[in-house]
Amino acid sequence: MTRLFRRIGSILALTLALAAAMPPAAAAPQPQGQAAPEAKVNINTASAEELTALPGIGPSYAQRIVEHREKNGPFKRLEDLLNVRGIGDKTFERIRDRITVGK
Secondary structure, eight states: OHHHHHHHHHHHHHHHHHHHHSOOGGGSOOOTTOOOTTOOEETTTOOHHHHTTSTTOOHHHHHHHHHHHHHHOSOSSGGGGGGSTTOOHHHHHHHGGGEEOOO
């Protein structure tokens, strides 16, 4: 019985040592092409490449956002993004908390 407790204790100590040596998940690097969750993308200044970091925004939609901004001027409200062809309610709701129009 004592041998069993020692073996369990050794396994437990090894597991704790390995867990302490691992970096926390929050410190893991972000996959390339994705903005950090707390980083907001300014839709008035972001390039098409930067806009593709938003969920559901691929190169085509990003280019449309840039072209709309160049043709019509800066977005005044977040909801103005709905005026871009192809950006609907679902896409807007998915990115709403990740975008800004600046000051």
